[in-house]
Amino acid sequence: MNNHTTLAVQFEKVCRYFGEVKAVDQADLEIRDGEFFSMLGPSGSGKTTCLRMIAGFDRPTSGRIFLYGQEVSNLPPYERNVNTVFQDYALFPHMNVADNIAYGLMVKGVPKAERMRRVEEMLDLVQLSGFAGRKPSQLSGGQRQRVALARALINHPKVLLLDEPLGALDLKLRQQMQVELKAIQKRVGITFIFVTHDQEEALTMSDRIALFNQGKIEQIGSPAEIYEHPATAFVAGFVGTSNLVSGEVAKRITGREITFSIRPEKIHMSGIGENVPSDSYSTDGVVRDVVYLGLYTRYLVEMDGGGDLVVVEQNLKTTSMDVLKIKGQRVRLHWKKEHVREIGG
Amino acid sequence: MLQRISTYLYLRPRLVLWLMLGPPLAYMFVVYLGSLASLLINSFFYLEEFTGLVVREFTLRTYALTLHPANREIFVRTTIMAAAVTVADALIAFPLAYYIAKFASPRVKTWLIIAVTIPLWSSYLVRVYAWKLILAKEGILSWFINLLHLDGVLNWLLSFEGIGGSSLALSPIGMFIVFVYIWLPYMIIPIQTALERVPDSLLEASSDLGAKPLQTFRTVILPLAFPGVVAGSIFTFSLTLGDFIIPLSLGNSKFFIGQAVYSYQGTGGNIPLAAAMTMGPVLIMIVYLLIAKRLGAFDAL
Amino acid sequence: MPSKPYSGPKAPWGLKLAALGALLFLHVPIWIIFLYTLTPDETTYTFPLPGITFKWFGIALQRADLWRALTLSLQVAAVATLISLVLGTLAAAAVYRSNFFGKEAVSFLLVLPIALPGIVTGIALRSAIGTLDIPFSFWTIVIGHATFCIVVVYNNVLARFRRMQGSLIEASMDLGANSFQTFRYVVFPNIATALLAGGMLAFALSFDEVIVTTFTAGQQTTLPIWIFSQLTRPRDRPVTNVVAMFVMLITFLPILFAQKLSAQSAGMEEETK
Numbered sequence: 001m002n003n004h005t006t007l008a009v010q011f012e013k014v015c016r017y018f019g020e021v022k023a024v025d026q027a028d029l030e031i032r033d034g035e036f037f038s039m040l041g042p043s044g045s046g047k048t049t050c051l052r053m054i055a056g057f058d059r060p061t062s063g064r065i066f067l068y069g070q071e072v073s074n075l076p077p078y079e080r081n082v083n084t085v086f087q088d089y090a091l092f093p094h095m096n097v098a099d100n101i102a103y104g105l106m107v108k109g110v111p112k113a114e115r116m117r118r119v120e121e122m123l124d125l126v127q128l129s130g131f132a133g134r135k136p137s138q139l140s141g142g143q144r145q146r147v148a149l150a151r152a153l154i155n156h157p158k159v160l161l162l163d164e165p166l167g168a169l170d171l172k173l174r175q176q177m178q179v180e181l182k183a184i185q186k187r188v189g190i191t192f193i194f195v196t197h198d199q200e201e202a203l204t205m206s207d208r209i210a211l212f213n214q215g216k217i218e219q220i221g222s223p224a225e226i227y228e229h230p231a232t233a234f235v236a237g238f239v240g241t242s243n244l245v246s247g248e249v250a251k252r253i254t255g256r257e258i259t260f261s262i263r264p265e266k267i268h269m270s271g272i273g274e275n276v277p278s279d280s281y282s283t284d285g286v287v288r289d290v291v292y293l294g295l296y297t298r299y300l301v302e303m304d305g306g307g308d309l310v311v312v313e314q315n316l317k318t319t320s321m322d323v324l325k326i327k328g329q330r331v332r333l334h335w336k337k338e339h340v341r342e343i344g345g
Numbered sequence: 346m347l348q349r350i351s352t353y354l355y356l357r358p359r360l361v362l363w364l365m366l367g368p369p370l371a372y373m374f375v376v377y378l379g380s381l382a383s384l385l386i387n388s389f390f391y392l393e394e395f396t397g398l399v400v401r402e403f404t405l406r407t408y409a410l411t412l413h414p415a416n417r418e419i420f421v422r423t424t425i426m427a428a429a430v431t432v433a434d435a436l437i438a439f440p441l442a443y444y445i446a447k448f449a450s451p452r453v454k455t456w457l458i459i460a461v462t463i464p465l466w467s468s469y470l471v472r473v474y475a476w477k478l479i480l481a482k483e484g485i486l487s488w489f490i491n492l493l494h495l496d497g498v499l500n501w502l503l504s505f506e507g508i509g510g511s512s513l514a515l516s517p518i519g520m521f522i523v524f525v526y527i528w529l530p531y532m533i534i535p536i537q538t539a540l541e542r543v544p545d546s547l548l549e550a551s552s553d554l555g556a557k558p559l560q561t562f563r564t565v566i567l568p569l570a571f572p573g574v575v576a577g578s579i580f581t582f583s584l585t586l587g588d589f590i591i592p593l594s595l596g597n598s599k600f601f602i603g604q605a606v607y608s609y610q611g612t613g614g615n616i617p618l619a620a621a622m623t624m625g626p627v628l629i630m631i632v633y634l635l636i637a638k639r640l641g642a643f644d645a646l
Numbered sequence: 647m648p649s650k651p652y653s654g655p656k657a658p659w660g661l662k663l664a665a666l667g668a669l670l671f672l673h674v675p676i677w678i679i680f681l682y683t684l685t686p687d688e689t690t691y692t693f694p695l696p697g698i699t700f701k702w703f704g705i706a707l708q709r710a711d712l713w714r715a716l717t718l719s720l721q722v723a724a725v726a727t728l729i730s731l732v733l734g735t736l737a738a739a740a741v742y743r744s745n746f747f748g749k750e751a752v753s754f755l756l757v758l759p760i761a762l763p764g765i766v767t768g769i770a771l772r773s774a775i776g777t778l779d780i781p782f783s784f785w786t787i788v789i790g791h792a793t794f795c796i797v798v799v800y801n802n803v804l805a806r807f808r809r810m811q812g813s814l815i816e817a818s819m820d821l822g823a824n825s826f827q828t829f830r831y832v833v834f835p836n837i838a839t840a841l842l843a844g845g846m847l848a849f850a851l852s853f854d855e856v857i858v859t860t861f862t863a864g865q866q867t868t869l870p871i872w873i874f875s876q877l878t879r880p881r882d883r884p885v886t887n888v889v890a891m892f893v894m895l896i897t898f899l900p901i902l903f904a905q906k907l908s909a910q911s912a913g914m915e916e917e918t919k
Binding site: 347348350351352354355358362365366368369370372373376377378379380381383384386387399437438440441443444445447448457460461463464466467468469470471472473474475476477478479481482483484485487488526529530533583584586587588589590593594603606607610614616619620623626627630 | 656657661662664665667668669671672673675676678679682690691692693694732733734736737739740741744746752755756758759762763764765766767769770771772773774776777778789792793796800824825826827850854856857860861870873874876877878880886887890891893894897898901902
Binding site: 055056057076077078082083084086087088090092093094103104106107108151152155 | 811816822827831832
């Protein structure tokens with residue numbers, strides 16, 4: 001039995017079934033105190049359901065959930081020291097910003113003067129000072145999001161849950177909010193649990209990521225681990241672009257009967273006759289397609305043994321004219337053996 | 346305290362459902378469905394003439410009574426009136442509904458729709474009363490008819506057995522006018538809704554293919570509006586069948602179904618007969634609804 | 647949006663005439679009542695009016711029987727509205743938050759009293775009263791009215807629930823409020839206008855009702871019953887005109903107000919989206 005108390009959240013064989021549908025299937029999870037933890041996966045993979053079970057809006061069909069060592073399966077949301085930032089912000093339309101933020105304090109009976117003081121603090125934290133009197137309908141999407149954040153944080157929860165909070169924002173605003181959220185988390189020092197389907201977002205912000213697929217957790221690890229060492233084909237495919245090689249071709253290249261993945265940026269492209277270092281695998285092929293993307297170029301190479309590899313190289317010295325000429329030429333590809341990740345199944 | 350009750354209930358959603366749904370359902374079951382059941386049951390009892398008491402034994406003699414010539418006459422009379430009212434309402438409602446659906450600009454349309462529904466918000470009884478004023482012998486309509494020197498025509502109409510009477514205000518003609526007036530909005534709205542659904546492109550296609558406006562109207566618009574007419578007729582027919590206020594206020598001694606039911610249960614205390622008589626319209630309406638459904642009226646609602 | 651000149655098809659003048667005729671047919675009778683409240687004529691409905699007088703308003707105010715009838719109508723409407731507010735809201739809340747077997751049947755059951763002709767509801771209640779030997783009373787009237795008022799509140803409140811953001815309730819609980827607090831601070835403020843609108847509609851419906859009432863009132867007289875008795879045995883023509891106008895306003899104004907409320911709250915939600 002693990003020592004639960006330093007763990008913010010623990011799932012023990014948690015299942016959530018809706019009749020025949022297994023929304024969450026035997027999930028085991030440990031989230032550490034103070035970390036920025038992301039739950040990543042496509043729609044319907046079970047990540048939001050897990051979040052709701054942590055918050056208390058849903059109860060597991062079987063299994064146990066612990067918050068700081070305490071089993072919470074039968075605790076309603078208002079008795080858990082956990083707060084949520086909702087995807088649609090869920091700001092109370094009939095209250096102004098100050099009353100929205102102070103809501104959690106109000107229902108606990110905190111006196112008005114104290115409430116107002118702490119509201120001001122929060123508005124400062126999310127950079128919305130002066131907005132206290134406005135109504136939610138008068139705010140932009142980004143502003144509403146910050147109010148929702150302040151409303152949750154003012155209660156000093158031990159854990160903050162964020163359900164795809166940046167989904168409705170445009171790209172520039174999103175990137176800005178990603179940085180701000182990370183900064184706030186460091187400042188406040190509490191555990192953030194972040195649900196998203198955007199793998200880039202998860203990779204940018206998280207200390208650790210849990211990758212969900214059809215109700216199961218495929219892998220838990222740091223962004224680097226997940227990216228460099230995907231545990232399954234799904235992980236390799238979902239996080240970043242990846243090349244998956246198997247069967248005859250894999251055997252020819254590596255000498256073993258395995259399936260492996262190799263990231264496009266790890267592959268070097270050179271002329272046919274070039275020597276290959278001893279610590280690398282290699283294969284020859286023909287360049288079928290070239291896509292110039294400014295910062296880098298993406299090549300699609302058809303290997304001699306069959307199958308395609310995607311190769312990505314930065315345009316450090318080359319121009320678009322240069323790279324487009326390579327189309328149709330024969331090239332030799334090689335990559336370090338240590339960058340290869342074997343996939344089990 | 347409250348928090349504990351809240352948590353207790355939170356963990357038991359089924360219980361909460363029963364607590365919420367229980368009272369209204371119980372009320373409707375006991376009061377409303379119970380009453381309907383008692384209505385049906387009563388139609389199988391009979392009134393003992395000597396004692397004036399209702400005898401609670403299962404019998405069909407009360408239903409037999411409803412087939413008496415006097416009562417049959419009542420059914421027939423009421424049904425004819427309901428049919429006439431339906432036809433008249435359809436004829437009057439159609440132009441207005443057509444105009445609103447196809448010719449009114451959006452701004453005018455909003456106002457027209459409000460104008461059509463306002464009478465529905467006004468008291469039904471008061472609107473009936475208004476016609477007592479209008480139809481009175483010395484009243485406004487009379488004055489108007491005299492102005493047009495049509496009083497001879499009016500008297501001639503009133504002399505007819507079956508539809509006439511001592512004055513407009515106390516005759517089937519008068520009742521007819523009031524029925525048509527009262528249910529008119531119920532006919533306008535479904536027709537207008539059905540006509541809205543006729544895409545303008547159909548009309549354009551029709552004229553493009555060479556049909557004159559009248560032909561287009563007959564062959565395209567009318568058939569497509571028909572479900573709306575049927576939907577409206579459900580209201581006019583059933584409401585006329587069951588109404589007793591208008592016959593009592595504007596009628597003579599020749600009873601309509603509603604009047605009969607009202608009088609039987611009143612001083613006579615003959616609830617079984619009243620119940621049995623009500624079953625007639627209920628049955629007619631069920632058949633009507635089934636036919637209307639097949640004709641597509643419910644899509645127009 | 648700047649208004650463009652309407653460029654739709656033009657209606658043939660015959661159609662316009664027929665449409666206008668129907669419209670006038672609908673509205674003129676009501677105006678005529680207002681006109682007749684001013685006639686000095688005591689015994690007939692003569693047109694043109696022999697004169698103009700306002701005395702009937704004063705006389706109506708003196709009539710004790712009218713005050714009794716009005717009081718009864720107001721009391722019945724008030725209590726029936728209260729009952730239907732509670733039961734209608736409970737039913738709407740249950741239907742909104744749960745998926746259960748027979749959900750559509752609930753809506754059907756609640757609308758039945760209005761869907762079936764009043765006489766069926768009336769005679770059904772009458773037969774129950776007779777069979778169970780219940781004496782006619784204030785409560786027989788009220789209970790009869792509540793059966794068709796419930797659905798009015800139910801529809802309004804349910805529609806309002808459906809337009810409300812579902813996550814609001816979860817957010818409130820997440821922030822520490824239990825179910826009762828959530829209802830008080832979040833749910834109730836959001837459905838308040840629907841309750842008001844539904845309540846006003848129910849009130850107007852009950853106040854104006856005469857068909858079911860004649861079956862359930864026994865010897866009691868509500869204001870509509872008073873008017874009805876005047877329809878069959880007219881005794882107080884000019885006063886009746888005043889009463890008629892009064893009833894018209896008392897039923898029309900709440901409904902108008904309720905419509906405005908519903909339109910307003912629907913418009914407000916568009917803002918917050």
